[in-house]
Amino acid sequence: MLKLLIAVIFFAILLSLAAGAGFLIRDQSPSTRLLTSLKTRILLTALLMVLLVYGFSQGALGT
Template sequence: MWLKLLIALVFIGIVVSLAAGAGFLLHDESTSRRLLTSLKWRIALACVLMALLLFGFLSGELG
């Protein structure tokens, strides 16, 4: 149960980071680094999500 909740929270974090990145792309100056930071967070969260899914399938908690 806790694994599914954690996966959902990480996925929501990815979506929030994607929305924030779109906002930064549209409204920030060209010298702003917030878009790059948002991309770094999104990549890190995607790696965590993949690791959680792999763990879930290998442990048998996710069918």
């Protein structure tokens, strides 16, 4: 279950990265969508790091 959650969050980070790149290329107006995408990516990355630390400390991940 933990590995699946980690994979889903990683995929969400990649989607946020792609969305941010699209906003950077397409948006000509002073929109905040790029900033929102960056905030989302930072939040997801922090959550991923917490899950990885938890998984390794509990022995659910690793050798």
